[in-house]
Amino acid sequence: MSERLDVDICVIGAGSGGLSVAAGASQLGQTVVLCERGKMGGDCLNYGCVPSKSVIAAARAATAMREAGKFGVAPVEPQVDYAALRAHVRGVIAAIAPNDSVERFTGLGVKVIEAGAAFTGPGELHCGAYTIKARRFVIATGSSAAVPPIPGLADVPFLTNETVFDLDQRPRHLIVIGGGPIGCELAQAHRRLGAEVTLIEALPSILTKDDPELAEFVKRRLRRDGVRLLEGAKVLRVEGRGDDLAVIVDKDGVDQRVAGSHLLVATGRRANVKDLNLEAAGVKYSPKGIEVDAHLRTTNRKIYAIGDVAGQYQFTHMAGYHAGIVIRHALFRLPAKVDYRAVPWVTYTEPELANVGMTEAEANKSGETLRILRWPFHENDRAQTERETEGLVKVIATKSGRVLGAGIVGPQAGELIQLWSLVISRKLKLGDVAKLILPYPTLGEVNKRAAGSFFIPKLFSPLTRKIVRFLAKFG
Numbered sequence: 001m002s003e004r005l006d007v008d009i010c011v012i013g014a015g016s017g018g019l020s021v022a023a024g025a026s027q028l029g030q031t032v033v034l035c036e037r038g039k040m041g042g043d044c045l046n047y048g049c050v051p052s053k054s055v056i057a058a059a060r061a062a063t064a065m066r067e068a069g070k071f072g073v074a075p076v077e078p079q080v081d082y083a084a085l086r087a088h089v090r091g092v093i094a095a096i097a098p099n100d101s102v103e104r105f106t107g108l109g110v111k112v113i114e115a116g117a118a119f120t121g122p123g124e125l126h127c128g129a130y131t132i133k134a135r136r137f138v139i140a141t142g143s144s145a146a147v148p149p150i151p152g153l154a155d156v157p158f159l160t161n162e163t164v165f166d167l168d169q170r171p172r173h174l175i176v177i178g179g180g181p182i183g184c185e186l187a188q189a190h191r192r193l194g195a196e197v198t199l200i201e202a203l204p205s206i207l208t209k210d211d212p213e214l215a216e217f218v219k220r221r222l223r224r225d226g227v228r229l230l231e232g233a234k235v236l237r238v239e240g241r242g243d244d245l246a247v248i249v250d251k252d253g254v255d256q257r258v259a260g261s262h263l264l265v266a267t268g269r270r271a272n273v274k275d276l277n278l279e280a281a282g283v284k285y286s287p288k289g290i291e292v293d294a295h296l297r298t299t300n301r302k303i304y305a306i307g308d309v310a311g312q313y314q315f316t317h318m319a320g321y322h323a324g325i326v327i328r329h330a331l332f333r334l335p336a337k338v339d340y341r342a343v344p345w346v347t348y349t350e351p352e353l354a355n356v357g358m359t360e361a362e363a364n365k366s367g368e369t370l371r372i373l374r375w376p377f378h379e380n381d382r383a384q385t386e387r388e389t390e391g392l393v394k395v396i397a398t399k400s401g402r403v404l405g406a407g408i409v410g411p412q413a414g415e416l417i418q419l420w421s422l423v424i425s426r427k428l429k430l431g432d433v434a435k436l437i438l439p440y441p442t443l444g445e446v447n448k449r450a451a452g453s454f455f456i457p458k459l460f461s462p463l464t465r466k467i468v469r470f471l472a473k474f475g
């Protein structure tokens with residue numbers, strides 16, 4: 001016999017989205033149950049953002065040693081100890097884990113059940129030893145690596161984001177299938193940590209969701225780092241055993257054999273819907289994820305879905321954003337809706353590649369007459385002192401100066417894009433950015449200069465010169 005619980009909110013999944021809803025709701029005096037079948041903290045903490053950025057930090061340190069010569073400091077080839085690298089990654093996770101722990105959430109008054117949850121009806125689910133009825137349910141079950149049906153793949157050992165951070169020896173030759181952000185970040189990091197790396201992408205280019213003009217900088221750097229890029233290469237089959245593997249690809253109609261020791265599959269994400277028995281709850285879903293309306297309600301109005309499982313933007317900050325919408329809509333009964341006009345995303349390669357709002361290609365479809373503003377990092381004094389001059393700010397604006405989107409490729413792009421998030425979400429004008437007083441020398445000046453370039457044609461036009469000459473004469 002299972003124990004019955006009757007609560008205000010039942011959250012399924014203790015990742016970025018689920019934890020935010022559970023913490024918010026319990027602090028607002030709601031009774032909350034949180035169901036988690038794996039590790040508290042979900043993908044971001046255990047298998048995603050945190051371990052990947054920790055590995056990237058190590059790779060940056062190795063590159064700094066190798067490239068120190070440009071500062072007059074003797075360069076050295078770094079000795080990388082993968083077991084110590086793994087300990088570093090685990091140490092970072094351990095430092096953050098208490099924020100997401102069962103103890104913390106129990107302390108907040110949340111009843112945490114460490115088991116898988118599945119619906120038994122439209123207003124009821126089963127989790128571990130409990131049957132739970134709730135006024136509202138929030139599905140926040142995230143996503144998992146989508147493993148494509150490549151012939152031979154099931155017969156060889158391969159890595160995904162759930163296992164790649166456990167490597168305790170350097171791969172001799174890492175083959176990465178998938179040139180999205182995850183594939184690119186990990187390909188570059190492992191190359192910089194001393195592994196041979198081949199990155200295979202079926203589409204004509206890697207990083208296809210980003211502006212190709214900006215992605216080109218990342219491509220160039222990956223190649224310079226020594227990553228072998230195979231774009232437009234369709235994987236036909238995988239073969240081998242142990243650490244003697246081969247991926248056979250079709251590149252331009254010719255079969256090529258890529259031999260390596262380890263294989264990482266990073267070919268996209270699949271929403272975690274399978275074990276939830278959503279049919280019993282009347283919740284519709286597709287391979288892309290759970291269907292939601294603008295309030296993040298599913299086809300069952302008592303059930304919300306947030307984060308990766310709701311499909312569209314699979315980022316930690318979007319899971320957090322969704323959580324805020326659900327709290328306002330479900331608890332405060334406010335008409336809170338999602339607004340995707342200012343969604344930022346960052347690929348943490350070097351150079352970093354960041355975007356917010358529309359890309360140029362998307363803006364072209366809007367029918368607006370566009371002004372495209374560009375400012376290169378090599379014109380920035382701080383970038384020169386840091387010897388990080390590769391990159392570009394690109395702002396997509398209307399003729400009247402309304403900003404539709406911005407992209408940055410270059411040092412600290414993930415930090416620098418945040419100004420444009422504010423500009424787009426608060427509907428600020430380019431003049432607001434151009435008039436800022438910024439500390440010198442900072443990388444942020446690239447944003448001001450890009451905004452300022454909007455006014456240059458008018459400012460130095462023949463008419464303006466005439467007016468100034470007139471005022472000088474008679475003023």
Ligand SMILES: Cc1cc2nc3c(=O)[nH]c(=O)nc-3n(C[C@H](O)[C@H](O)[C@H](O)COP(=O)(O)OP(=O)(O)OC[C@H]3O[C@@H](n4cnc5c(N)ncnc54)[C@H](O)[C@@H]3O)c2cc1C
Nearest residue numbers: 013015016017037038042043048117142307308314315316
């Ligand atoms: C390698 C990698 C790097 C990434 N880097 C970044 C980055 O730099 N920045 C960024 O914004 N995003 C990044 N992401 C994406 C980010 O990790 C996700 O967008 C984020 O974790 C989604 O949060 P979530 O709450 O939707 O799901 P998750 O964090 O995945 O949490 C879902 C939880 O639900 C649990 N669960 C699933 N089914 C059930 C069930 N039936 N019952 C009970 N529990 C269940 C799972 O065990 C899991 O703990 C990265 C992802 C990967 C894989």
